[in-house]
Amino acid sequence: MATSRDKKVRRQGRTVFVVILAAQLLAALVINSAPGGDVLSGEAISRTGVALDLLNGRMKGRQGLVGSLYWAPLPTLLVLPIVPLSQSGFASCIVCAFFAAAAGAFLNAWWRRYGVGPVVRFLGVLLFEAQPQVLLSVMSGTSAILFATLIVACFACLLRWLSEGRLNSLAYLSVFVGLAVLTRYQAVVFGLAVLMIVLVALVSERKGKGYREATLIAFLVPGLYAAAVWFAANWLIMGDPIFFLRGILPSCYVKVGLFSMLTEGCEWPLALFALLLAAVSWRRSDRPAGAGVGFLVLLICAAAMVIGVYTLDRKERISERKEIGDIVRYCVDNHSEDRVVSSGYRGYEFTRGLPPHQRKIFVHRISMYLGKVLKDTRGKSLYILVPKPVGGDRWEDINLIFPGMYEGAPEIILSHHGWRNWRLFRVVRTDA
Numbered sequence: 001m002a003t004s005r006d007k008k009v010r011r012q013g014r015t016v017f018v019v020i021l022a023a024q025l026l027a028a029l030v031i032n033s034a035p036g037g038d039v040l041s042g043e044a045i046s047r048t049g050v051a052l053d054l055l056n057g058r059m060k061g062r063q064g065l066v067g068s069l070y071w072a073p074l075p076t077l078l079v080l081p082i083v084p085l086s087q088s089g090f091a092s093c094i095v096c097a098f099f100a101a102a103a104g105a106f107l108n109a110w111w112r113r114y115g116v117g118p119v120v121r122f123l124g125v126l127l128f129e130a131q132p133q134v135l136l137s138v139m140s141g142t143s144a145i146l147f148a149t150l151i152v153a154c155f156a157c158l159l160r161w162l163s164e165g166r167l168n169s170l171a172y173l174s175v176f177v178g179l180a181v182l183t184r185y186q187a188v189v190f191g192l193a194v195l196m197i198v199l200v201a202l203v204s205e206r207k208g209k210g211y212r213e214a215t216l217i218a219f220l221v222p223g224l225y226a227a228a229v230w231f232a233a234n235w236l237i238m239g240d241p242i243f244f245l246r247g248i249l250p251s252c253y254v255k256v257g258l259f260s261m262l263t264e265g266c267e268w269p270l271a272l273f274a275l276l277l278a279a280v281s282w283r284r285s286d287r288p289a290g291a292g293v294g295f296l297v298l299l300i301c302a303a304a305m306v307i308g309v310y311t312l313d314r315k316e317r318i319s320e321r322k323e324i325g326d327i328v329r330y331c332v333d334n335h336s337e338d339r340v341v342s343s344g345y346r347g348y349e350f351t352r353g354l355p356p357h358q359r360k361i362f363v364h365r366i367s368m369y370l371g372k373v374l375k376d377t378r379g380k381s382l383y384i385l386v387p388k389p390v391g392g393d394r395w396e397d398i399n400l401i402f403p404g405m406y407e408g409a410p411e412i413i414l415s416h417h418g419w420r421n422w423r424l425f426r427v428v429r430t431d432a
Contacts, residue, residue, distance in 0.1 A: 009112070016108050020129055021101035028093040028139045042320070042349050044092035044141025046071070049348030050366075051080045052087055063366040064345065066233040069244045070265060070395035071345055073230070074182035075143035089352070092141030100138050103149040104129050107277055110156065111297070114281045120294035127301035128277065132308035133270045143183055144267035150180040151190065151271040152278055158194060159282055162201060167218055170198070174219045178226040186266040191223065238367075247395040256394070265392050269311075273304045323419050324349050327385065330416065331424075332358050338381040340424070343368040344396035346387060368397040374431060382427040383415060393421070 032038050046064075053061025054076075065073050075095070082091040104125045111121045128134065137144040157173035160166065177194060180187035198219055202212045235241040248261070256264075280296045328350055331340045340362050342350045347364040354362075363373060374382065386406045387393035398405060405425070408414060412425035 009109075013105055013109050016125065017101045017105040020104045020125070021097055024097035024100050024129070024135075024138045025094065027135070028090070028097060031139050032090060032093070038321075039140050040089040040093070041140040041142045042346060043075075043143065044089040045352055046345040046348045047076045047079050047141075047143075048083060048087060048089045048091050049352075050076050050345070051083045051091070054080060055083060060364070060366050062237045066230065066237055066244060067366060067397075068246075068345070068395055069185045069248060070392055072182050072185055074179055075146060078146070089141055092143070093138060096138045096141055096143065096145050099146045099149045100129060100134055103134075103145065103152065103274060106149070106152065106156070107274070110278055111281050114283055114293075116281055116294055116297065120297055124277065124297045124301055127298070127305060128274070131270075131273070131301070131304055132312045133267065136312065137267075137270075142267075144270055147180060147183045147187070147267055148271040148274045150176050150183060151187070152274040154180060154190070154194065155275045155278055158197065159278075162197075167215065170215065170219050171222065174222040178223040181223075182226060182230070184266045186262050186268075189262060195219075246400050269307075273300070276300055320421070323421060327419060327422055327424075328354070331361055331383075335361060335381070335383060338383060339363050339377040341365070341368075341373055341382065341384045343384075343398045344387075346393065346396060347385075350385070366397065368401050370402075370427075374427075374429070378431060382429060384412065384425050384427060386423050386425060388421045388423075 032040060050061050050064035050071075054065060055061070064071070065076055075092070078095045079091045082094050085091065086094070107128060108121050108125050111124065116124075134145055136142070154173055154176040157169045157176060161169040161173060173194065177187065177191040181191060198216070202215055205212065230244065231241045234243045238244075277297060277300055280300065281293050331350075332354075336358075338361070340350075341364075342362050343365045345366070347362070347366075350362050351359045351364060363377065365373065384398065384405075386398055387396055389396075389399040389403075389406055393399065402409065405412065406423060408425075411428050413428060414423060415426045416424040
């Protein structure tokens with residue numbers, strides 16, 4: 001039976017969660033509602049678009065859910081139930097605010113468990129939530145805070161299993177690792193590191209016959225199940241069980257090193273920052289944390305704040321959004337009677353907020369099948385928007401099916417190249 005102290009602790013935990021959630025949502029709403037203050041990310045717009053297509057039963061939505069390793073499906077699935085409330089992309093901000101609140105509530109409970117005083121806990125949670133990368137994730141709707149929260153949850157479960165030996169902690173660990181992989185594919189590396197730690201711990205255990213095998217199975221089954229579901233979904237929807245793996249290897253046009261593969265689009269600094277905050281306060285003994293632990297917590301938070309401010313490149317994001325706006329205006333002004341193909345996940349950014357008569361200019365496909373597009377646009381001049389194949393845009397379908405198109409091809413003619421990250425090509429039609 002729960003004691004009055006336990007009830008008080010749970011009530012305080014819920015209060016911390018609700019206060020953080022309300023504050024983060026309010027900040028995101030104010031920033032995105034202010035004139036000229038819309039900071040929604042391309043990820044938020046794309047994932048909301050995929051979720052909306054899923055709800056409407058469109059094939060495009062089903063392809064968008066499972067068709068790319070870079071755009072792992074968990075953030076989209078979490079946005080799905082919120083899309084009816086907001087179709088502008090703000091649904092992603094709501095999800096991110098929830099996980100920012102969950103991370104803050106977890107750190108508060110974790111620090112209390114290991115004897116960190118209330119003043120340090122309050123300041124630590126405040127500094128964590130005010131960290132630029134956390135605020136940016138919530139306000140722009142990127143799933144960075146979701147990834148960071150799952151990584152720190154994995155770490156906490158691992159520590160609890162190592163110190164207490166509870167199989168439920170190991171099962172939770174496996175589930176959280178699987179969810180992290182379904183958020184950022186690079187979490188596979190973290191999962192392999194966790195697996196090695198589990199194997200070493202099992203080898204050193206002296207338990208009854210079958211204990212190691214049973215424990216290892218308990219850890220592996222949830223992750224293997226999640227992987228099997230993703231393979232099956234690709235087979236059923238895309239016709240190829242490993243369809244989502246396209247783009248993982250560099251092509252002759254794009255040279256990508258191992259470091260880039262492990263870091264592009266993955267917010268390791270934020271995840272490791274949260275993990276470090278949990279690690280410095282953990283201890284095996286029952287003694288309360290000393291002043292040194294509290295000092296370390298606040299020092300790490302302050303250092304992360306400085307680093308976050310230094311590395312925040314808002315100008316780059318504003319430039320990208322302005323470029324998309326320039327492209328849309330150019331196409332509307334110069335190709336109102338033509339058709340402009342904007343394939344892949346970023347294609348959602350071009351039709352956002354357009355009235356129906358302008359939206360029809362853009363032909364949006366998740367999977368770029370040029371033959372079908374030619375058939376559907378017979379009698380129209382056809383243009384294709386191609387993003388520069390760097391970073392996340394290397395995974396866009398146009399660059400996977402037609403590698404090197406950004407540099408030109410016999411079937412296309414460069415029509416406009418005045419933009420920094422995009423080129424517009426006219427398709428040479430033979431069916432006119």
